[in-house]
Amino acid sequence: MGGEGRPGTRGHLRLGLLLVLLLAAPAVQPSQGFLRSAGPRRNSLKIVGSIIFPVKVYVKLDHNSPRILCVTNHLRNSELIDPIFRWNGPGGYLSSENSSVQISPTGTLILRHFKSHLSGVYNCTLHYKLTATQPDKKLLLKYVIYAYSDPQYYYELTVRYHAAPCNSFHNISFEKALIQILNKLVAELSCEVILIKSECHHVKMQRGGLQNEMFFTFSVTCLDREEDNRLCQQSACDASHRLNKAKYLIERFFKQEVEVRKKTAEPLPEIYYIEGTLQMVWIDRCYPGYGMNALRHPGCPECCVICSPGSYNPSNGIHCLHCDKSLKYGATKC
Numbered sequence: 574m575g576g577e578g579r580p581g582t583r584g585h586l587r588l589g590l591l592l593v594l595l596l597a598a599p600a601v602q603p604s605q606g607f608l609r610s611a612g613p614r615r616n617s618l619k620i621v622g623s624i625i626f627p628v629k630v631y632v633k634l635d636h637n638s639p640r641i642l643c644v645t646n647h648l649r650n651s652e653l654i655d656p657i658f659r660w661n662g663p664g665g666y667l668s669s670e671n672s673s674v675q676i677s678p679t680g681t682l683i684l685r686h687f688k689s690h691l692s693g694v695y696n697c698t699l700h701y702k703l704t705a706t707q708p709d710k711k712l713l714l715k716y717v718i719y720a721y722s723d724p725q726y727y728y729e730l731t732v733r734y735h736a737a738p739c740n741s742f743h744n745i746s747f748e749k750a751l752i753q754i755l756n757k758l759v760a761e762l763s764c765e766v767i768l769i770k771s772e773c774h775h776v777k778m779q780r781g782g783l784q785n786e787m788f789f790t791f792s793v794t795c796l797d798r799e800e801d802n803r804l805c806q807q808s809a810c811d812a813s814h815r816l817n818k819a820k821y822l823i824e825r826f827f828k829q830e831v832e833v834r835k836k837t838a839e840p841l842p843e844i845y846y847i848e849g850t851l852q853m854v855w856i857d858r859c860y861p862g863y864g865m866n867a868l869r870h871p872g873c874p875e876c877c878v879i880c881s882p883g884s885y886n887p888s889n890g891i892h893c894l895h896c897d898k899s900l901k902y903g904a905t906k907c
């Protein structure tokens with residue numbers, strides 16, 4: 574036990590050496606991984622109604638809706654005489670006097686700074702004539718407008734290290750150094766590494782008897798960057814792009830740790846990475862009251878869409894669960 578300090582010190586020096594190598598190495602583009610986009614809807618999009626079925630519209634939380642037209646595709650290019658447009662939403666009659674509602678003289682609706690509670694069924698009634706001599710025609714168009722958000726995606730990183738005795742302070746010191754190094758690797762990407770769980774166990778080896786091992790679980794997430802941030806250039810601003818690059822840097826770190834250890838003639842330090850134990854798994858999560866369902870929402874398959882009446886999501890899961898008692902949009906309990 575008296576010599577514990579030297580192996581632990583060598584372990585820290587080894588980590589320090591790797592950090593210097595990684596920070597000095599030229600930037601390398603990561604291999605193509607999964608890239609996630611925001612929803613497919615943009616504010617410039619124009620959506621027309623249908624007399625056959627309700628039209629689904631997806632609006633990103635705190636953003637403006639697409640332009641929702643109070644006409645069908647057939648009437649869109651027709652001359653309408655004396656048209657009268659009337660919009661109703663979940664809360665009743667809609668008017669441009671409300672700061673969150675914008676209705677043009679031609680009946681186009683834009684919902685501004687959309688919030689969860691605005692989700693629901695919207696109706697537009699159109700009275701019009703095709704010729705001055707014809708009687709009025711009436712058309713009722715129905716839209717179902719859903720709030721959505723991007724998934725809360727992150728990587729879950731698990732890794733194992735040969736450790737000092739489980740009650741040794743060297744393990745705690747090493748854990749702090751490892752977290753610090755991983756965070757420095759991804760700092761320029763506006764990403765962060767957070768320790769979820771750290772455990773030390775005695776592991777029986779087939780030929781090596783008992784040895785001490787540390788089991789680490791981390792989350793790797795990337796913070797949002799504003800679109801007008803000067804550091805953002807096209808996809809470089811996208812959180813999923815930066816997350817995949819962070820994954821690449823972390824994988825390279827552990828690969829180089831093995832390579833450095835194999836090239837040195839020194840005996841193994843007391844604490845060292847066990848080759849082949851690194852695993853990084855992509856995790857999707859939605860906010861409570863939201864879920865992903867490509868079959869129900871083919872127009873927004875990778876979005877976390879607000880749960881419809883008859884379903885709910887109580888926690889940061891990924892699906893809205895069935896519940897007959899749920900009568901509102903965005904339910905978090907049944």
